[in-house]
Amino acid sequence: xxxxxxxxxxxxxxxxxxxxxxxxxxxxxxxxxxxxxxxxxxxxxxxxxxxxxxxxxxxxxxxxxxxxxxxxxxxxxxxxxxxxxxxxxxxxxxxxxxxxxxxxxxxxxxxxxxxxxxxxxxxxxxxxxxxxxxxxxxxxxxxxxxxxxxxxxxxxxxxxxxxxxxxxxxxxxxxxxxxxxxxxxxxxxxxxxxxxxxxxxxxxxxxxxxxxxxxxxxxxxxxxxxxxxxxxxxxxxxxxxxxxxxxxxxxxxxxxxxxxxxxxxxxxxxxxxxxxxxxxxxxxxxxxxxxxxxxxxxxxxxxxxxxxxxxxxxxxxxxxxxxxxxxxxxxxxxxxxxxxxxxxxxxxxxxxxxxxxxxxxxxxxxxxxxxxxxxxxxx
Amino acid sequence: xxxxxxxxxxxxxxxxxxxxxxxxxxxxxxxxxxxxxxxxxxxxxxxxxxxxxxxxxxxxxxxxxxxxxxxxxxxxxxxxxxxxxxxxxxxxxxxxxxxxxxxxxxxxxxxxxxxxxxxxxxxxxxxxxxxxxxxxxxxxxxxxxxxxxxxxxxxxxxxxxxxxxxxxxxxxxxxxxxxxxxxxxxxxxxxxxxxxxxxxxxxxxxxxxxxxxxxxxxxxxxxxxxxxxxxxxxxxxxxxxxxxxxxxxxxxxxxxxxxxxxxxxxxxxxxxxxxxxxxxxxxxxxxxxxxxxxxxxxxxxxxxxxxxxxxxxxxxxxxxxxxxxxxxxxxxxxxxxxxxxxxxxxxxxxxxxxxxxxxxxxxxxxxxxxxxxxxxxxxxxxxxxxxxxxxxxxxxxxxxxxxxxxxxxxxxxxxxxxxxxxxxxxxxxxxxxxxxxxxxxxxxxxxxxxxxxxxxxxxxxxxxxxxxxxxxxxxxxxxxxxxxxxxxxxxxxxxxxxxxxxxxxxxxxxxxxxxxxxxxxxxxxxxxxxxxxxxxxxxxxxxxxx
Numbered sequence: 049x050x051x052x053x054x055x056x057x058x059x060x061x062x063x064x065x066x067x068x069x070x071x072x073x074x075x076x077x078x079x080x081x082x083x084x085x086x087x088x089x090x091x092x093x094x095x096x097x098x099x100x101x102x103x104x105x106x107x108x109x110x111x112x113x114x115x116x117x118x119x120x121x122x123x124x125x126x127x128x129x130x131x132x133x134x135x136x137x138x139x140x141x142x143x144x145x146x147x148x149x150x151x152x153x154x155x156x157x158x159x160x161x162x163x164x165x166x167x168x169x170x171x172x173x174x175x176x177x178x179x180x181x182x183x184x185x186x187x188x189x190x191x192x193x194x195x196x197x198x199x200x201x202x203x204x205x206x207x208x209x210x211x212x213x214x215x216x217x218x219x220x221x222x223x224x225x226x227x228x229x230x231x232x233x234x235x236x237x238x239x240x241x242x243x244x245x246x247x248x249x250x251x252x253x254x255x256x257x258x259x260x261x262x263x264x265x266x267x268x269x270x271x272x273x274x275x276x277x278x279x280x281x282x283x284x285x286x287x288x289x290x291x292x293x294x295x296x297x298x299x300x301x302x303x304x305x306x307x308x309x310x311x312x313x314x315x316x317x318x319x320x321x322x323x324x325x326x327x328x329x330x331x332x333x334x335x336x337x338x339x340x341x342x343x344x345x346x347x348x349x350x351x352x353x354x355x356x357x358x359x360x361x362x363x364x365x366x367x368x369x370x371x372x373x374x375x376x377x378x379x380x381x382x383x384x385x386x387x388x389x390x391x392x393x394x395x396x397x398x399x400x401x402x403x404x405x406x407x408x409x410x411x412x413x414x415x416x417x418x419x420x421x422x423x424x425x426x427x
Numbered sequence: 428x429x430x431x432x433x434x435x436x437x438x439x440x441x442x443x444x445x446x447x448x449x450x451x452x453x454x455x456x457x458x459x460x461x462x463x464x465x466x467x468x469x470x471x472x473x474x475x476x477x478x479x480x481x482x483x484x485x486x487x488x489x490x491x492x493x494x495x496x497x498x499x500x501x502x503x504x505x506x507x508x509x510x511x512x513x514x515x516x517x518x519x520x521x522x523x524x525x526x527x528x529x530x531x532x533x534x535x536x537x538x539x540x541x542x543x544x545x546x547x548x549x550x551x552x553x554x555x556x557x558x559x560x561x562x563x564x565x566x567x568x569x570x571x572x573x574x575x576x577x578x579x580x581x582x583x584x585x586x587x588x589x590x591x592x593x594x595x596x597x598x599x600x601x602x603x604x605x606x607x608x609x610x611x612x613x614x615x616x617x618x619x620x621x622x623x624x625x626x627x628x629x630x631x632x633x634x635x636x637x638x639x640x641x642x643x644x645x646x647x648x649x650x651x652x653x654x655x656x657x658x659x660x661x662x663x664x665x666x667x668x669x670x671x672x673x674x675x676x677x678x679x680x681x682x683x684x685x686x687x688x689x690x691x692x693x694x695x696x697x698x699x700x701x702x703x704x705x706x707x708x709x710x711x712x713x714x715x716x717x718x719x720x721x722x723x724x725x726x727x728x729x730x731x732x733x734x735x736x737x738x739x740x741x742x743x744x745x746x747x748x749x750x751x752x753x754x755x756x757x758x759x760x761x762x763x764x765x766x767x768x769x770x771x772x773x774x775x776x777x778x779x780x781x782x783x784x785x786x787x788x789x790x791x792x793x794x795x796x797x798x799x800x801x802x803x804x805x806x807x808x809x810x811x812x813x814x815x816x817x818x819x820x821x822x823x824x825x826x827x828x829x830x831x832x833x834x835x836x837x838x839x840x841x842x843x844x845x846x847x848x849x850x851x852x853x854x855x856x857x858x859x860x861x862x863x864x865x866x867x868x869x870x871x872x873x874x875x876x877x878x879x880x881x882x883x884x885x886x887x888x889x890x891x892x893x894x895x896x897x898x899x900x901x902x903x904x905x906x907x908x909x910x911x912x913x914x915x916x917x918x919x920x921x922x923x924x925x926x927x928x929x930x931x932x933x934x935x936x937x938x939x940x941x942x943x944x945x946x947x948x949x950x951x952x953x954x955x956x957x958x959x960x961x962x963x964x965x966x967x968x969x970x971x972x973x
Contacts, residue, residue: 259571259943262954263839270837297597309946312586313615324604330590330613331600334840336947340576358946359583361576424605 050230060221088223112187124156139212241280245287249348367394445536448513456525463517551895569955571943592771622872625657628808630912640924660684681741707777709805715741721898771796804849806875809896830867843869851876857934
């Protein structure tokens with residue numbers, strides 16, 4: 049099983065804090081990998097403008113690194129900042145790591161007056177194009193290309209990777225950090241198979257295995273949306289379903305839970321919007337996940353969420369106080385991230401709950417599927 | 428040259444060992460009660476006077492001679508019209524274990540004479556191919572272990588229903604919800620449907636028993652089972668009853684029974700579960716329904732609006748069939764309109780290499796609520812043997828192809844595919860059904876298995892019984908003769924329906940739990956399937972395992 053940790057705070061903090069939570073939960077994973085996603089970025093040596101998309105990834109060879117640079121230039125991107133990790137390379141297990149990169153770019157001139165959707169599409173297409181280039185020779189891995197988002201994935205023990213990239217020295221800080229400590233071992237080890245999964249600003253990480261993976265994957269592939277690719281891990285579909293819910297269907301976040309784990313017919317018959325929700329369940333039937341899973345996600349506005357599957361066979365807990373919240377697979381993980389909270393106020397969501405930490409981080413929203421659904425279609 | 432008349436052997440003469448079933452009769456146990464001869468549907472056995480020689484030897488006078496004893500016993504007839512069908516009713520009624528029908532081990536010479544008066548062999552049942560089917564050989568092998576826990580079939584909550592009806596894409600659904608468009612009707616049903624067996628093919632008692640059982644499953648057991656009428660209408664009282672919601676009404680090329688149905692529409696208390704338009708049947712593709720005159724009783728004649736005692740062959744195609752666009756689309760649309768667009772309407776076709784083109788046409792028809800594909804192993808009440816045995820297409824690869832085609836278009840949730848034909852042929856009904864579901868079917872129809880499991884149908888693939896077509900069903904399942912169908916107690920059939928579906932439900936859970944599935948039916952979960960047959964694995968795009 050893997051372990052998950054997320055911290056969100058009004059003040060930026062070092063990702064190393066989240067790695068200490070991973071360390072606290074060390075008994076629960078096998079050290080086969082680490083995935084990190086940071087939002088609300090602050091670089092020590094650069095005043096970052098959060099409108100600039102950041103390209104995160106690994107160039108495995110010098111040639112790939114040059115290819116990447118020239119590709120971005122040709123596409124019209126202007127390099128604003130190229131972060132260089134202070135490295136302890138001997139701590140990295142893998143050998144073909146020429147350069148871990150985080151590069152902030154200014155969008156090409158032609159997108160200056162374009163709408164958000166077009167800019168978002170361009171960023172995704174750029175990421176996919178680079179990923180494709182990398183897959184040709186297996187020499188370039190691209191994790192994300194999005195404003196204010198940094199991603200790192202590597203094989204090994206989380207703490208060791210953190211030390212290798214010197215994440216403890218304050219060179220990068222963020223307001224949101226999500227971490228997962230285990231490579232996907234269900235479908236083969238691959239850097240892309242490591243959580244969190246990212247698509248157009250939306251990221252999720254998951255604990256457990258999605259047994260309905262193949263039918264869901266086939267359905268998403270059938271949508272022919274360019275970003276719905278990959279699927280090296282059964283958990284990647286959770287990010288794509290969340291993306292589909294929010295961006296394609298333009299439904300509120302509360303709909304996610306109704307799509308992945310709809311209520312039963314008997315429950316829906318008592319629900320004030322049962323008729324709409326039954327319809328939604330039918331049309332999204334192929335997206336029903338069949339856990340056990342705890343899904344933790346973050347959105348571009350720094351909203352964080354936690355949901356469980358219907359069987360609730362994977363643990364997760366949320367705790368914290370105004371301004372700072374943490375979600376982890378185990379209480380010791382939350383303890384490591386926010387020791388000064390009131391643990392009696394910690395909350396373990398039940399099958400019907402969606403825990404939402406809104407961007408203001410004042411208090412948790414605990415939304416139940418049995419609550420009225422906030423949407424005009426459902427009225 | 429004139430034949431020798433002293434030897435009474437003709438080209439058609441047969442002896443016991445030429446017959447497919449041989450009656451073994453023990454004179455020493457027989458009390459001549461006559462029950463076997465009266466129950467035999469073929470009059471294959473008769474009381475016969477025989478003579479026995481009793482040797483007489485007078486030792487002292489050194490004379491040898493014979494005494495003769497006359498006695499009455501049971502004998503088997505060897506004519507084609509009366510050849511034993513192996514139903515075994517004689518041994519079931521014999522109070523003294525004096526009689527049994529056993530399969531003949533010699534070559535079956537009757538096969539060469541199944542053409543009396545130039546009429547080829549017609550029968551009921553299904554393809555006479557015995558042994559393990561392809562579906563029987565499929566294993567469920569993606570077992571949840573350690574990385575995710577297997578579930579407890581007895582304690583977890585399982586969602587075991589499937590959707591019957593056209594499902595919109597999520598985008599269109601949300602748009603129509605806002606703008607008030609038509610949301611096609613859907614039904615949430617148990618994925619094992621009682622397949623189309625007509626009121627006419629089945630006896631009134633059998634039909635009543637099934638309906639009672641289905642109602643009990645829905646209303647008491649909470650298993651939403653539905654049953655399909657087959658072509659031949661539905662009893663008027665059922666049409667006007669609240670049980671109609673458990674019934675899929677079938678319309679086929681003869682339109683039998685639809686006068687009654689149309690007349691009943693204004694008086695219906697609820698909508699039927701769905702309308703099935705039969706274009707083809709797996710057991711006899713390209714052939715229409717056939718209710719032979721023996722079974723057209725007064726009641727059936729009334730229901731179907733025809734004279735009594737005439738053959739009722741439905742045409743192989745619908746009379747309006749000119750092209751798929753014009754007839755299928757229009758027929759689906761017309762029937763949908765007749766029920767105010769509140770009832771799913773879907774076609775049933777025989778499995779065929781051309782099934783995919785039908786499917787792709789339906790995808791573009793907004794009123795089409797699904798597609799039912801019936802494979803070569805499907806059962807029938809009456810068909811030519813050559814159609815049953817040699818015409819058609821197995822269901823598994825046809826379903827898989829159609830599903831993958833839908834998946835490539837991203838439409839697999841929108842048009843449910845239902846599969847039929849040979850499910851439970853060897854008794855493995857839940858296993859066969861779930862294999863098809865994981866290959867991509869949304870559900871399965873079971874007909875012959877239901878007759879066997881709920882009413883004790885005696886037919887099998889050794890051509891046992893299989894006389895459904897001529898109305899002499901010894902169990903009273905497919906007969907319209909009150910003397911025969913009164914043998915069948917509808918209440919006992921209903922009980923068996925409940926037993927059967929309770930057991931299928933448990934087995935389905937036992938299949939899903941180790942796969943870690945409980946929240947939705949694993950439709951298309953082909954990663955969980957394996958078969959120890961490379962060619963089949965390649966064709967079905969599942970894992971080869973050994």
